[in-house]
Amino acid sequence: MMNKKLVMVPILLVIIAFLIYLFFYGKPQPFPDNTQAIKAMNRLYAEANVRIITDVIPLDSRHVFVPFISEDNHYGMSFWVWDRFQWKPGRIDTRGESYIWKINERDASTHYIVWNMDPQDEVSEIKYYLIGERDFHSSEDVETYSSRIQMDLTITTQDKKYGVLPFPKDWVELINSNLRLSEANQPASLFQMNRPSSSLYIGWIPYDHQGKVSFPDNTVNGSSFDSGGINLDFVRILNESELELPK
Amino acid sequence: MSFQLVELPNNIVFIVGGVLGWLIVLILVSRQYLKQQEKPAYWRVILVVLVGMFSFTINLNLMDVPTKLSILPLGVWILVGVLSKKSWQTYRTFAWIGFWANFIFLGTALMSGFMDNWVYPKEDASTYIADLENAYIVAIHPSALQVALNKERFQDQLRNVQSADVMGMEWSRESIMESESYYQKEHFPYALLGTLPRWGSGLDSTIYIQDDGRGLLITTSTQSYYYRSKEPLINMGVRNDE
Structure with a gap:
């Protein structure tokens, strides 16, 4: 009797582990075709009113970015995940303002900038910035200083109004090392799950074809539907006066 | 209030210090077990020691090492309340070893802090x-x-x-x-x-x-x-x- 039980326990454990594996990590199926995807989005969020899917851009095997155009010509974005055996739009936006999609919050190499500019807005170039504020702390026995970080990345939106951009290697290194430092400040503990926070942030400035800052009114206006599971960070439009311009 | 065993150091000197602390506790518990006549089941002894560790603590920075100083033996009190008078007599030394273990850990942490500065000079x-x-x-x-x-x-x-x-x-x-x-x-x-x-x-x-x-x-x-x-x-x- 005892022997039988002892054999059953590991077998059961293996079966449970296998089921959990299937449940969470089952190999994703091909992404649904456009008609199906449009149907799924409109059923979930009627306001999206999707007419055309512009492109289907996979970030990895389980996350797909789908920019679209609605019946009333709004330029929107949807964020799909392979979740429990099906492709689901975890979030639908009727605007195309820049976001950072973080697949794994703790690793900046899995963070992607996404956008879908409304062509009515005269944006022919976007500059993305990685900013870290200059910081010092001075007391009797502690002296710290951190440089200002200001790095930029230019994207042209003349031909293609939408896109997905992984962070450059340097940004990834800087952000990850910053995350490690802020984690060192809060001692690790089994009972507390601290959300990692970095003091670095991303901002953007849209420019028109003359190289002048142009505010993208249409792109930033819209609504969104969120069914959870998508970790997005808002990307703020910077003012040029916030930047340092050494002479 | 805390269990001191949940801190996870990423520094090898502190890890060695932590292991040393637990070894000392293990030795103390074993010695007591061999010494006393009443021999309860192992798992009960381990449980009593672990509960005994539960204490009210204050956070202190001693010589730049963040440490916890235990003041109130909450775990020991709980055991006094839960156990019958007879079994308390059997387990009480183990419960107190659990509480004093907090100070053993404090000692090894301070020693590790001292060693750490020597092994990894912070000014270098x-x-x-x-x-x-x-x-x-x-x-x-x-x-x-x-x-x-x-x-x-x-x-x-x-x-x-x-x-x-x-x-x-x-x-x-x-x-x-x-x-x-x-x-x-x-x-x-x-x-x-x-x-x-x-x-x-x-x-x-x-x-x-x-x-x-x-x-x-x-x-x-x-x-x-x-x-x-x-x-x-x-x-x-x-x-x-x-």
Whole structure:
């Protein structure tokens, strides 16, 4: 009797582990075709009113970015995940303002900038910035200083109004090392799950074809539907006066 | 209130200290077990010791080591309440070993803190920059020039750097004040990425290099260290005007 039980326990454990594996990590199926995807989005969020899917851009095997155009010509974005055996739009936006999609919050190499500019807005170039504020702390026995970080990345939106951009290697290194430092400040503990926070942030400035800052009114206006599971960070439009311009 | 066993150090000296603490507790428990006549089941003894560790603590920074000082033996009180008078007699020494174990851990933590400073000197630049194999330099501010890193030369210079005062407030002020020549420029416009600290130290830091190529600033989560070198640490080029 005892022997039988002892054999059953590991077998059961293996079966449970296998089921959990299937449940969470089952190999994703091909992404649904456009008609199906449009149907799924409109059923979930009627306001999206999707007419055309512009492109289907996979970030990895389980996350797909789908920019679209609605019946009333709004330029929107949807964020799909392979979740429990099906492709689901975890979030639908009727605007195309820049976001950072973080697949794994703790690793900046899995963070992607996404956008879908409304062509009515005269944006022919976007500059993305990685900013870290200059910081010092001075007391009797502690002296710290951190440089200002200001790095930029230019994207042209003349031909293609939408896109997905992984962070450059340097940004990834800087952000990850910053995350490690802020984690060192809060001692690790089994009972507390601290959300990692970095003091670095991303901002953007849209420019028109003359190289002048142009505010993208249409792109930033819209609504969104969120069914959870998508970790997005808002990307703020910077003012040029916030930047340092050494002479 | 806390269990002291849940802290997870990433520093090898503290890990060794933690293991040592548990070994001492194990020895004390075993000795008591062999000594006493009443021999309860092992798992009950272990449970009693663990519950006995539960205590009300205050956080203290002793010699720069964050520690917890246990004051109230909450776990022991719980056991007194839960156990019958007879079994309390059997288990009471184990419960108190559990409580006093907190002080054994405090002792090993303090010893580790002392050893840690000796094994990994905090004032030494080479503690933070031990492995340069995957190192590279990046301009992090528009006031940066085009520069290059020569790893061997950097490693050589690192041995000869002199410690200097961190002037965080000065550097900040000069970059912010319009009247200063450093206005909107950065004193440390380069970052050295991809380096590793001394093995087992767990000392993460951000490493900046000064605009003249001769200053090295290492900023950890709690402190900055500043060093000057007579020779340039990196190859300086010309201003990269876009």
